[in-house]
Amino acid sequence: MKTGPLALTLGDPAGVGPEIIVKAWNDLRQSGPAFVAVGDFQSLASASAAGASILRRVTAPDEAARIFPEAIPVLDLPLRAPVVAGQPSSAAAPAIIQWIETAVGLALRGAVSGVVTAPIAKAPLYEAGFRFPGHTEFLGELTAAANYDGARGPIMMLTAQDLRVTLVTVHTPLAKVASQVSVEKIVNAGLVTAQALRRDFGVFAPRVAVAGLNPHAGESGGIGREEIEIVEPAVRALRNLGVEATGPYPADTLFPAEMRSRYDAVVCLYHDQALIPVKMLDFWGGVNVTLGLPIVRTSPDHGTAFDIAGRGLARADSLVAALRMADQIAQRRAA
Known part of the structure; x- marks a missing residue:
């Protein structure tokens, strides 16, 4: 099924966002999925050896599909202050926030089939008064008025090859x-x-594993009681609600290939419990997916990389994977 273009936000313009967007377009220009970049035209031009010649300003996303094989369609929302690669500044924060808000608005209106976000840095946004821990929580706020099957999201999922993990705390x-x-x-x-x-993801009968919190999943209460008092009751509740949930499992034995064949996703309890196995399995190709939203949203599973920004060293693998996954999810939802 054919879906519309994706909206791809620029992220922090002082980071690697502009250059990986250019590289992702080079990889996808013939095969798609098509996207419209939402951000500062000049930042993208500066990130390309060809300059502005591979960019086209557009006024609406529906122009993107026609333009995409020849140039990057850009919905130009200019920065209000100059930015230097590798030097983040809170002066860019209003524009970064505007780009995200614009992309989400386009998705809520159905003008784009999903949103993919290049990396942002939290500290410069906090300096400008941004009050959300990150992208995920901000997207939850922006879409809160649009009901989505009663889901109380957003929930962060990370994917790498055949591994999917979601987080209880982020x-x-x-x-x-x-x-x-x-x-x-x-x-x-x-x-x-x-x-x-x-x-x-097209999994007809999902199998959900739940990780324990303590070493050895608490060793029957000998190394902590959270598994007995919290995790086990939660697993029972999920099963009573019709979810094929199992656990709690010790995290140190949960992620090898043999175990991964026994579940479709793992609910992890904290950040590193989820992200370490994902990045060990596929450091360059991991994708962040926000679940529980009325819109499709993915992002690359890495940060702004200010240390290499503007040097042409950043790889676009994760962004390409995020664009392809957003398109696949959008097609499944449309069907």
């Missing part, structure tokens, strides 16, 4: 994780994960 200090993990949060993450596996 950017939470490790010292606070145990106090922020609850039966309700695990159940919500499991429900949203199962829903997404069916709708967005």
Whole structure:
């Protein structure tokens, strides 16, 4: 089924976003999926050896498909202050936020089939008054008025090859994780994960594994009681709600290939428990997917890389994978 173009936000213009967008277009210009870049035209021109010759300003996303094989369609929302590659500045924050808001608005109106976001840095945004921990929470706020099958998202999913993981807590200090993990949060993450596996990934009968919090999943209470008091009740609740959930499993034995064949996704309890196996399995090709939203949203599974920005060294593998995954999800939803 044919879907519309994707909206691709520029991310932090001082990071690698502009150059990986140019490289992703070079990889996808013949095969697609087509995208329209939402951001500063000049930043993209500066990131390309060919300059502005491979860019075209557009006024609406529906122009993108026609232009895409020959040039990058750009919905130009200019920066209000100059930016230097590798030097993040809070002066760019209003534009970065505007690009995200614009892309989400286009998706909510159906003008694009999904949103893909290049990396942002949190610190410059916080300096400008941004009050969200990251992209995921901001997208949840922007789409809160649009109901999506009662899902209480957003939930972060990371994918790499045959591994999918979702998170109960995201950017939470490790010292606070145990106090922020609850039966309700695990159940919500499991429900949203199962829903997404069916709708967005075509898994007819999802199998969801749930990781434990402590070493050896608590060793029957000998190394912590969170598994007994929180995780096991959450797994039972998920099963009562019709989700084929199992666990808690010790995280150190959950991710080898033999174990991955036994589930379709893992609900993890904290950031590194999920991201370390993903990045070990496929450091360059991982994709971040936001579940529980009324729009499709993916992003590359890496940061702004200010240390190499503007030097032409950044790889676009993860962004290309994120664009392809967003298109696949959009097609499944459209069908």
